[in-house]
Amino acid sequence: MDFTISPRVEDYRARIARFVEDELLPVEADRTNYDAHENIRTDVLGRLRDKAKAEGLWCLQLAPETGGQGLDTVGMAVCYEEMQRSIFGPVVFNSAAPDDGNMMVMEKAATPEQKERWLRPVVEGRVRSSFAMTEPAPGSGSDPAGMMLTTARREGDSYVVNGRKWFITGAEDAAHFILVARTSDDPRKGLTAFFHHRDTPGFRIERRIPIMGPEEHGGHCEVVYEDMVIPAENVFMEEGDGLKMTQMRLGPARLTHCMRWLGLSKRCVEIATDYAHERIAFGERLADRESIKVMLGDLAMQIEVGRILVAKAAWAIDQGSFARKEVSMAKVHVANLLHQAADTAIQINGARGYSKDTPLEWIYRYARQARLVDGADEVHKMVLERTLAKEGRAFWTWEVGA
Known part of the structure; x- marks a missing residue:
């Protein structure tokens, strides 16, 4: 098993990380950049999208001939996680739902004429x-x-x-x-x-x-x-072929949700950790209390579990599998993790976390839908049980190389 990434993927990840740090986090911190529905204002978004295009960070998930950067699913997992350090990240890089899933399934299955009419304007950012x-x-x-x-x-x-x-x-x-x-x-x-x-x-x-x-x-x-x-x-x-198309679209789309939610979960830990190291109460830093150490340590572990589940599902997709059980396991785990990460970070930050001084309350409200969209937890668990009943002990196997 090889958990390394290519130098090319690392280059994209590092450039996205810098872009998020330098361009997106300052915009996110200024509430005047938000629209009435608490997303980034479209005029501000347009300027940032132009910068992302100029830096070659646009549509990572699509083939170069479609207008993208040609990353495979594992590369997408690495980069989507990084871009969602900001709540505005995915939409800036044209990797946000529902355009993300729509573009990928159109690229895969539309006719050349349909791609020109229905896909290209979305890829170019002219329409949603x-x-x-x-x-x-x-x-x-x-x-x-x-x-x-x-x-x-x-x-x-x-x-x-x-x-x-x-x-x-x-x-x-x-x-x-x-x-x-x-x-x-x-x-x-x-x-x-x-x-x-x-x-x-x-x-x-x-x-x-x-x-x-x-x-x-x-x-x-x-x-x-x-x-x-x-x-x-x-x-x-x-x-x-409507059901077939839906299955083609929703499998990878569910996984890209998980990739992005891991980024938000890590952001919650980042905000909580920074505050715990700054805040002093009863003569000691919050970060020195055993209860805080346990909370943050558990979150760090659960995030890593989520990353491994997502990485395995992404690898399976890149091998040509539908990865149904792998995607379902990742979807259930990461959706619940996101809610736990936001809730824990708010608890550590106290009233500050409940306020709009940080994006934690934004993430907390956003997180509740994660357990519903693209299949509720219970549906995915039923799918997993059905697979278990069919495969028995073979549910847990290792792929054997040549």
Whole structure:
């Protein structure tokens, strides 16, 4: 087993670290740079994105011919973790959800014509994108194949779409959408994916759903499709491949969430450690108290466990595996770790942590959704149990080299 990274990946990591330190943390510290939804203001974002492009730190996850830097999944894990030291990091480098997952699946599976029309503008940062799958109950949630209610009915060379989606991340600011809708009752081939533009007649945003935490640009919206006509040329992959496309997208996307959450978890420890070394109470530094040492030591260990889980899943993906069980284990562990890291850091910082003087309260509110998005903890644990029941003792194996 080799846990080293290449000099090229280390070069990207080091340059990202410097960019975050010099360019992003000062912006993050100034509340005037935040928009009304507690994300970076778009004008400030534009200037930073131009700098990231100029320094060759743009779209690390995509191939050079697509407009990226060509890092593999392991390299992405190293760099995504580093860029999320700042709460604004991923969006500056064009590595934030949902564009991140949308770009990767379009690069992998779209036709050349579709890439030119739907992918290139997102890669270049001219537009944002959104992924429309989740529906209000009793519609599609963790079981899209069995519960999808939005329909796309074939009429000649077009499809007519009707339905409702909600918690569609980034929808208010997105121009390009990937929509998943039902085209038949086939349990495996009943869903189809489509591209559409926000200005397509029959599509509207019903509302931007208020949420507990800070929001991605474009929020989390409820959207409505009423007799929206989509030309057949906008089918993504083939009719009936919607579930396949969704699985292709969500596996790597879940893992990139984990990569970013590790960066936030480390930031929480950094803030807590700095304060513990500065703060004196009852005649001693907080950092010298055994209780604080235990709290920080446990977090350091749990972060390293998360990094190993993410690294193994990333390695498996780079070997051509879907890495379903590896991604599920990483997703559950790191999502819970993020909440623990924010909570512990706030506890150590006391009232300062609960205030907006640090990003800890921002991270704490953001962290609660981690255990829900891209599959709730319970769903992933059921997937793991199902795999265990199928594989038995073979669940725990080592790959044998040639």
